Amino acid sequence: MGRSVGFAIYGVIGLICIGLPFFAESDVVVAVMPPGLSGSTLLHIGILIFLFGYLATSWNVLGGFCGQLSLGHAAFFAIGAYTSSLLYIHFGLTPWVGMLAGAAVAAVVGYGLGYVSFKYGLKGPFFALVTIAFAEILRLLMLYWDFTGGPLGLLIPLTEDSWSDMQFMAKEPYYYMAFGLMIFGILATAKIGSSRFGYYLRAIRESEEAAEALGIHSMRNKMHAAAISAAMTALGGTFYAQYTQYIVPDDVVKIALSIEIILFAVIGGSGLVMGPVVGAFILVPIGEMTRVIFSTAATGVSFVALVNSDIPAVEKFAKYLDYLASGGGGGLALLLYGAILIFVCLVMPRGVLPALKSLQSWGKKS
């Protein structure tokens, strides 16, 4: 019962996603959208939701199922982006093949990183530190190396609309590619989750010793999880490179990206197949909306001046609202985003999806 309701909700949302490009520019949608948003922005937000949903889903294999807290997944994202882009620029290799090459490189690197870390028994925060260090080293190397374009990064040579070059002027093809990527991520992790491998990963997360006693080679399984998670993340990197046509180390290997990926997974419900996607669907729009609303249109009034003015409190409060509504204060966007995050963490410490599930079973009981 609860399961089929869940599937129905996902189905409806999925259909809306598929149909969005067809009515993004319609009068109805434009009318209800906050000022400053256009249909094209809406598609862009959709692409970000799908991409981050996919990346968080990829992270979920290692961080959620297996419980190994990687804080350096941006590194695998960058490996995917750079590998396919370099192969395209220098050899004209289509990104469709390049993305597989990137995934393969990331898998090998993930396997190696897992080997080094798990061989010496690094767990929890220590593994997290190693992954941060790894991503930072990679970022510095990419800034330093010539073949990665250094700090200037790589510019992907423009062609006309072409499926074989994975390049388009319009947003719609990217939109559907990102959507497909996300669906692929969901199906792949659902498959992993219900397989023996998935059960093994969860057992390792809960108790590595107990898992070993039951015949689970914990190190081998953790390394496989790292490799799969890295390869999946790299596919997202190639997509990103093709979408933005321009990659720089400070964009694709930055620590903030690694953290964002985890944030979506954790807020949505890590360790659950749909958790990371739910997280992306909630947080990406909030992040984008607050940014758009608070950064466009200025009233010309300084926030500090408003606070210091001698008008009565009630009037002052009304002016605050005016100020916010008219889009004052860029930093407020992050402030509000942060407040929402803290609120979600306090109210739903295990994520939105588990909270919804327990709410549902609680509803059934009473």
Next chain:
Amino acid sequence: MSDFILEATNISKRFGGLVAVKEASISVKRGDIVGLIGPNGAGKTTFFNMLSGFMPADTGEIFFKGKKINGMRPSNICKLGMTRTFQIVKPFPELTVLENVMIGAFNTTSSTTDAKKIAMEVLNLVGYASYADMSAGSLTVAGRKRVEVAKALATKPELMLLDEVLAGLTPTEMWSMIDVLGKVRDQGVTVLIVEHVMAVIMNLCDQVFVLNYGEKIAEGTPAEVSENPKVLEAYLGDDYGKPASGAN
């Protein structure tokens, strides 16, 4: 090679200056329930950890089914047919009871459907099928111990090492667990059990080994061991036979 499924000779473990296990030997006959007893701190759990591969032995050799298993990973030892439970139970708390037992069942199958089937059979055997959908983290101590045994049993072992599966149980829970252990033996599984509860040792075991301060001080049938003066001394103190002194 012999009818002994497990043979360990002269194995020792030293932690810094403390010798936890000193050249202890044990041989477990196929099909038996063998008890390992001793006062607190006698080195029983350390001994277990070495046998199951969780701790390397400093000296000595361990043979399981005639194959030397020193230095093997616990998971590989489990694949050979020896598994263990933990004194401080280690359930997978976020998973359901059924899923916990399925993890063990995956030792012999890669199909989720088969694993589920094996797990249900084991849960029926230990009389815990009605708890299948509960999360393991929400169980009582008695429940967790039973799941611990079920998990191990689901790996289809030839030898099970049980570390104090009765400690902390009420008498009712204890007798029901003893019943489970009898069923385990009836499955043809050899059992090596560490236990404090003498009733179990007396009722169930075919052979008993006694450790004290890391050394094996006695072995034999429960009746023989309970008559052994060294054993009585270890448990009751060296003046157990003498009349109580007036000064006390």
